[in-house]
Amino acid sequence: MYLGIDLGTSGVKALIIDGQQRIIASATADLKVSRPAAGWSEQDPAEWISATGAAIGKLRSKHPAEVSEIRGIGLSGQMHGATLLDSTDRVLRPCILWNDTRAHAEAAQLDADPQFRSISGNIVFPGFTAPKLVWVRNNEPDLFAKVASVLLPKDYLRLWLTGEKVSEMSDASGTSWLDVGQRRWSQELLAAGHMDLSQMPRLVEGSDPSGGLRTELALEWGMRPGTIVAGGAGDNAATAIGMGTVGEGAAFVSLGTSGVIFAANDAYRPNAESAVHTFCHAAPQSWHQMGVILSATDSLNWFAVLVGQSSAVLTDELGDELRAPSGVFLPFLSGERTPHNDAAIRGVLSGISHDTDRAAITASILQGVAFAFRDSIEALAAAGTQVTRLTASGGGSRSHYWLRTIATALDKPVDVPVAGDVGAAFGAARLGMLAGGNATLAACTPPNIERSIEPDEALRPAYEDAYQLYRKTYPAIRSTMS
Template sequence: MYLGIDLGTSGVKAMLIDDGQQIIGSANGALTVSRPHPGWSEQAPADWVRATEEALDALKAAHPAALAAVRGIGLSGQMHGATLLDRQDQVLRPCILWNDTRSHVEAAALDADPRFRAITGNIVFPGFTAPKLAWVKNNEPDIFAQVRWVLLPKDYLRLWLTGEHMSEMSDSAGTSWLDTGARRWSADLLAATELEERQMPNLVEGTDSAGTLRPELAARWGLGSGVVIAGGAGDNAASACGMGTVSDGAAFVSLGTSGVLFAANGSYLPNPASAVHAFCHALPDTWHQMGVILSATDALNWHSRITGASAADLTAELGEGLKAPSGVTFLPYLSGERTPHNDAAIRGAFAGLGHESDRVVLTQAVLEGVSFAIRDSLEALRLAGTNLSRVTAIGGGSRSRYWLKSIATALSLPVDVPGDGDFGAAFGAARLGLIAATGSDPVAVCQTPATAETIEPDASLASAYEEAYGRYRRLYPAIRDAVTG
């Protein structure tokens, strides 16, 4: 048996699979986000441990024999979080999360140093880890002076599970400190934020062993000795492993809290000017590109809170058939935006509202706005040298057929829907645990699931969607100065 643990923003998911990669069971532990000031987003690392304990306790209650047979554990996690520890491995402050934008000034200052783009292959975004440390140095100098270790969220769980300070390439590529092409820490970039390599965890590939489960935890959940903990992956790379998106040209679109258009690459293809992320993949000698939007299902969930209707009810009101855009445009920039704007200060907007703009029209605009934001990422990928022929849909938002029809039509690409099963980050993490424990060939393990159906673009609405996308593109520069001041 093999276990995948995915540390997300809203919860921890633990999944058990067997040697044949059949899912035996899964369980969850809930998390909440603290937003003490506008633009801030934090979590207490102790809550990650508590949520993981809840998930594993539930797995033990439901599948004690299967859990006892686990040989390998893979970790996946939300990326970019700054988890700061002192010399005794005590947490110094709440973790600053991926969607926290307080460090936009520091990010711009680091990005102005040409070494960062040249070495990392990426813009220094406010959500990345390095500018967060610069913010701590500028605003919480007493805490900065005590920092002995900087860990990413899933690697804090690894420390709790194994006692090891270790990370891997895919997650570390999102810090702005990794030489992404060479797959190693950059001493120059660390020095630019007044840090040293000794404050970073040791690096392995995601398929390698990165410690073993501590005996006291193994005893708690009835596991044997010597359970291997894989290097694992950042959440998107882990999802790619779950989806089999590991070969050059394969791609998926993820509709989670954030939205991601992910393309696997057989070589390193950076193009920072396009605001596309060029990161290491979880498998050795592979890389990937991502366009990232900060609010995907988060935008629909916001709309749900405002209207008092559930997200499922809102999308059901749209019916089955894709509608032509109404003329109401929604910008889903509720937390700022990454691809393609790199704008932490921009905020969302509706435009084109009229007396006839009812709840259904607004819901349609929200879904279209996210679809057009993903189209922005597709255009950015094309500028970075990657052309896609189709994508596979994953994430909670992919349960909406209407949304998938909208995305297919906005992208002018077929969207494949996997067969029944959960092929997300927890499943990908479990696959990495299997590889690390058995030495199996990573590509052979990370196969693509069967496609249940393919949603084709609606050719009859192609011109209407293209026109609506043009309105969407014009709206950002039109409101940017008014919104950001």
């Protein structure tokens, strides 16, 4: 048995698979995000530990025999978060999360230093870890002086699980401190960001062991002391391991809180100017590229709260017949990454009239997110990565209407896996299996496909016209904010 733990933004998921990679059981525990100021997003790391313990406790209560047979643990988690520890490993402040944009000025300052793009292969985005530490230095200097260690969210869980300060290549790629091509911390980038190598965790590959489960926790959970904990992966790389997206040309679209177009690469080929992320993969000596939008299902969730209905009710109202676009929605509720790298831009809904009803607005929101994915596809192409078809993942992929919208907006087929969990927790469990030496990367096969969704050719011209209007709307709105 192998355990995958995925520390997400809205909750922790724990999942058990057996040696044949069949899902045996899973459990979740919720998390909340604190937004103490506009553009801020934080969580208390103590709540990650409580939620992880609760999820594993649920598994143990219902599946004690399976939990006792766990031989490897893998970790996945939300990326970029800055968890600051003092010399006694005490948390100094709430973790600044991936979708926090307070450090936009600091990010621009670091990005103006050419060595950041040259060494890290990426723009320094406001959500990345390095500018957050510069913000803390500028705004909380007394606290900054106490920082002895910086850990990414899942790596703080690892410290609790194993007592070891370790990270791995995929998650570390999103800090702006990693030499992504050489897969090592860059002393030059650390120094430019007022940090030191001594404050960084040890690095391993995602499929390598990173430590063993502490005896105290093992006895509490009915597991073996010293059970191997794998390096793991950032959430998108872990999803790729779960989806079998590990070879050149393989790609998926993730409809979660944020939205991702993920393409695996066999070589390191950065193109920072395209605002595409070029990161290490969780698989050794491989890389991946991503286009990222910050508010995917979050855009629909915002509207659902506004009108007092669930997201599922809103998408069900659309029926089965795909609608032609009738309005423009820019899903930039908390800024945007690919391709704009714009922390200040905010969402827009335009083209509404007396005839616009709730369903029409819902459809416009789904289309706007799909067009943001189209932006990422075009940015990936500019970076040298061609995507011909995609596999769907994430909670939003349960909406057939939304996937039809994406296929038509991108003019690319979207494959839907058979029912079953092939997401980040499943990928983390696979990495736990690899770290234990009980499988090779060849075992990370793609899921079986239930159906393929083709673009709606009759609506392609209308969608193309709407996309061009969408593209024109961004600079027009941006100019009003300057």
